[in-house]
Amino acid sequence: MTFIYYIDLLGTMVFAISGAMAANRNGIDIFGATFMGFVTAIGGGSLRDVFLNIRPVWVEDGNYLLAILVGVVISIILNKQLDNFARTLFLFDAIGIGFFTVVGVEKSLAYDSSAISAVMLGMFSACMGGVIRDVLMNVTPLILRKEIYASACLAGAIIYVLLTFTSITAGMNAFISAAVVFVIRFISVRYNLSLPSVPNAMKE
Template sequence: MQVDFTIIIDLIGTFAFAISGIRLASHKQIDWFGAYIIGLVTAIGGGTFRDLLLGVTPFWILDAKYFITTGVALLATLVFKEKLFKMGNTLFLFDTIGLGLFTIVGITKSLDAGLPIWVCIVMGTITGSVGGVVRDVLLNEVPLIFRKDIYALASIAGGGVYFFGNFINLPVGILELLASLTVIIFRIVAVKFHIHLPQLKPLESNSGKKK
């Protein structure tokens, strides 16, 4: 039961992240194949980096469903392009859903590897955020994780909820759902109410000031 639920959220997360990548690529005059590649690296980038750190074969090498799911996402974008592109918050919505779902996938896979709690939270954050970093770098955008918006911290919050729920023995399905919703809601609330960390600003130079 646990494995089935993890596979479901993995595929939904793949679809959501692929949509976010394809949606952003549409602003860069990229052809369909290029958009597919951007969607694919958005979907598999974080998990690939996680698996390399864990010393295991990257998941997409062993299963073609991530390539197929990305293809479905591209097809859905082409068919519903008018509706999706008119929604100004489409990129944010799908990116947030992908972040929440992939954070939980990263945590559960790290738990299966027998890693300690803090490492699992780090791996969950990497799984949820690195794909978006790769997407933004390829499209010459400042990665979301480096902007003032709450992003990686949302994954950390979801990881905290996951392990608290695990400590009080919540059923796995409910636990994973609550943790992923925590990430999603945390990020939505932060953006809606403009909650963010202070920006690091350079010191003002006195060289241009009159004495």
């Protein structure tokens, strides 16, 4: 339990770094960068919790906001170096969305959502922070562009829900499902894969 908690804080910090870096690249001031770090890190989980009609975890536990502040400070101090670590950040992000998807599905099922809604809310947990970040920066959200990101989370969420019907342990299930998200995301970027859009799909 404690282990999961610290992983969750770590994931929150990584997402905050990614959000703040996006703001830094656009010349937004340090307050705005902090705000974007916050939104990117807690947007997805907060939306999930709002739909589950429970309080987002950061409202009562200040450690999440502290983790975000640490992430923002890291993004400022290591601003130039972080760009050299783009590859490392990509790997962290791919691990992070896998983890957040699994946590999101688990929490939704624990709060009595239907299986199909848990899939949706698991994907939301991992992806909606980035969507809100993109909307605030006034660009079309990544998940509406031709990249396999949210669909990797969706696949992992579906597998997690299906495996809950088997005798597999929750820990093993979490590991497998998060790995599926990571592998799909990694392979799709490595080989530049994308899903078809409808008009193209029709022509084939």
